[in-house]
Amino acid sequence: xxxxxxxxxxxxxxxxxxxxxxxxxxxxxxxxxxxxxxxxxxxxxxxxxxxxxxxxxxxxxxxxxxxxxxxxxxxxxxxxxxxxxxxxxxxxxxxxxxxxxxxxxxxxxxxxxxxxxxxxxxxxxxxxxxxxxxxxxxxxxxxxxxxxxxxxxxxxxxxxxxxxxxxxxxxxxxxxxxxxxxxxxxxxxxxxxxxxxxxxxxxxxxxxxxxxxxxxxxxxxxxxxxxxxxxxxxxxxxxxxxxxxxxxxxxxxxxxxxxxxxxxxxxxxxxxxxxxxxxxxxxxxxxxxxxxxxxxxxxxxxxxxxxxx
Ligand code: PMP
Numbered sequence: 047x048x049x050x051x052x053x054x055x056x057x058x059x060x061x062x063x064x065x066x067x068x069x070x071x072x073x074x075x076x077x078x079x080x081x082x083x084x085x086x087x088x089x090x091x092x093x094x095x096x097x098x099x100x101x102x103x104x105x106x107x108x109x110x111x112x113x114x115x116x117x118x119x120x121x122x123x124x125x126x127x128x129x130x131x132x133x134x135x136x137x138x139x140x141x142x143x144x145x146x147x148x149x150x151x152x153x154x155x156x157x158x159x160x161x162x163x164x165x166x167x168x169x170x171x172x173x174x175x176x177x178x179x180x181x182x183x184x185x186x187x188x189x190x191x192x193x194x195x196x197x198x199x200x201x202x203x204x205x206x207x208x209x210x211x212x213x214x215x216x217x218x219x220x221x222x223x224x225x226x227x228x229x230x231x232x233x234x235x236x237x238x239x240x241x242x243x244x245x246x247x248x249x250x251x252x253x254x255x256x257x258x259x260x261x262x263x264x265x266x267x268x269x270x271x272x273x274x275x276x277x278x279x280x281x282x283x284x285x286x287x288x289x290x291x292x293x294x295x296x297x298x299x300x301x302x303x304x305x306x307x308x309x310x311x312x313x314x315x316x317x318x319x320x321x322x323x324x325x326x327x328x329x330x331x332x333x334x335x336x337x338x339x340x341x342x343x344x345x346x347x348x349x350x351x352x353x354x355x
Contacts (some may be wrong), residue, residue, distance in 0.1 A: 048136040053127055053167040058134060071158040072148035076209020079109035082305045083143040085132060088342045089248035094132060097340045097352035099125045101267045106145060109205035114163055115147050115163040125352060136196040143171040165273045185313030185325045186227040186302065190291060191217035195239035195262045203262045209252045214242040227303065233262050244302035245269040248293060249328050258286045275335050282328060299326030310331040
């Protein structure tokens with residue numbers, strides 16, 4: 047039966063029938079790990095393709111392991127659950143998929159291990175986005191946040207942990223209050239880490255520079271694909287190294303990348319224009335290639351797209 051379906055602990059339910067208790071540990075302490083996955087509808091192929099499902103679920107399993115949350119399904123089983131959910135919902139539009147594994151304990155003790163974990167997968171349709179490029183025209187205005195990125199020494203940043211997103215929320219709201227679109231966070235020692243929910247790519251003198259995984263970033267799935275496209279398809283050399291804040295002010299192009307934001311050019315940082323203040327050439331080309339790959343219009347890496355129908 048069409049209409050949205052949700053997965054919760056082995057059952058496929060209507061979203062309104064999926065209920066959890068108010069004392070759920072994850073609600074109080076942020077003890078959950080999650081993913082953000084996209085499926086793109088291709089009108090030409092009459093197909094809904096899930097992007098990088100295996101890579102996302104592999105990160106999900108790693109996040110679970112870091113947080114000691116039990117997960118019995120492997121990445122392939124999680125992909126199969128997602129395909130089944132999308133197929134049942136009969137969606138023919140772009141969809142955001144939100145899997146979450148959360149500490150299910152109903153005990154307020156911080157030790158959540160005895161309560162086990164619940165697994166849910168939610169679908170959020172994104173109608174009207176087909177073929178649209180939200181970042182074709184104007185770029186994003188960013189500010190350096192007064193909040194520092196959570197250091198891995200305080201919380202595991204390569205795990206996508208719900209509680210860590212308090213840091214993202216504070217930084218993002220601060221950017222909006224400043225009349226900008228997004229925040230760039232520095233590490234505790236002052237290097238550029240990432241944006242509130244996107245990784246960063248700088249282009250300088252024909253090369254791409256991106257903060258390394260040891261500078262408190264989430265190890266982004268989109269970042270990994272783009273670095274491959276840059277080196278293999280565009281012949282742009284990639285340097286993974288620590289980035290100083292002032293490099294943001296002198297780079298030729300600056301891009302945010304992530305599943306939600308896709309590839310978005312930044313046109314100002316802290317009131318200074320990036321390059322000539324317009325989206326740059328390499329960023330535009332990279333975005334075009336990324337969107338073609340996720341929409342199934344050009345071949346991406348093997349297994350990159352998982353068809354639903
Ligand atoms: N950093 C953070 C903090 C994020 O939340 C996200 C979105 N998942 C990203 C980077 C980009 O990661 P991905 O390309 O895997 O979506």
